[in-house]
Amino acid sequence: MALSLSTTRDAGMITVTVAGAVDLSTVAELDQAVLAAIDAGPPSVVVDLAAVTFIDSAGINTLLKSRRLADERGQHFRITNPTGIVRDVLDLTGVLIHLSG
Numbered sequence: 001m002a003l004s005l006s007t008t009r010d011a012g013m014i015t016v017t018v019a020g021a022v023d024l025s026t027v028a029e030l031d032q033a034v035l036a037a038i039d040a041g042p043p044s045v046v047v048d049l050a051a052v053t054f055i056d057s058a059g060i061n062t063l064l065k066s067r068r069l070a071d072e073r074g075q076h077f078r079i080t081n082p083t084g085i086v087r088d089v090l091d092l093t094g095v096l097i098h099l100s101g
Contacts, residue, residue, distance in 0.1 A: 002026070004051075005033045013044040019051035022059030030059065034066045038075060045070055050081035055089055063099055 003026035004019040014037040022030055037045045047063065049055075063079060070077035079099045082090055090096040 003029050005029060007033060007037060009040075009042065012042055013046060014040055014042045015046045015048055017048040017051070021054040022052055022062075023054060023056045024058045027058040027062050031062045031066075034062065035069070038066060038070050038073065038077070041073075042075065044076040044078075046077075047079045048081055049079055049086055050083060052082070052086045053084075055086050060090070060093060060095060064095060067099060 002020055003022065006017045008015050008017070016030075016033050016037050018030060020026065034045070034047060045066075047066070067077045077099075078101060079090075082096070087096065090099065
C-alpha cells in the first residue's frame, strides 16, 4: 500500500495524517511532511497514525528524530491513534509512551 499524507492547521497546531505502510521505501515522504510541519513553527505538531497499517524501524526513527527536533525548538510533538500492529510495535520497542506524551 502506498503512503498517503495530509496536513491540516488548526489553532496553533499542525496535524500530519498518515495512511498506509511506513517503511524504508516510504519513510522519506513522512520525514519531509513532518519536518515541514515542524519548520512552520506551530506550538504543537501531531502525527495521526490511525490509518497506518505497518511501521518499521525507519519509521520509528523518523518519529523519534522529529520529536527531538521539536523538543529542541520548544514545540510539543506527539503521535495519536496508533492501532493494531503499529501500536504493538511502538509499545514493544518502548517508544509509545515517549511519542504519545
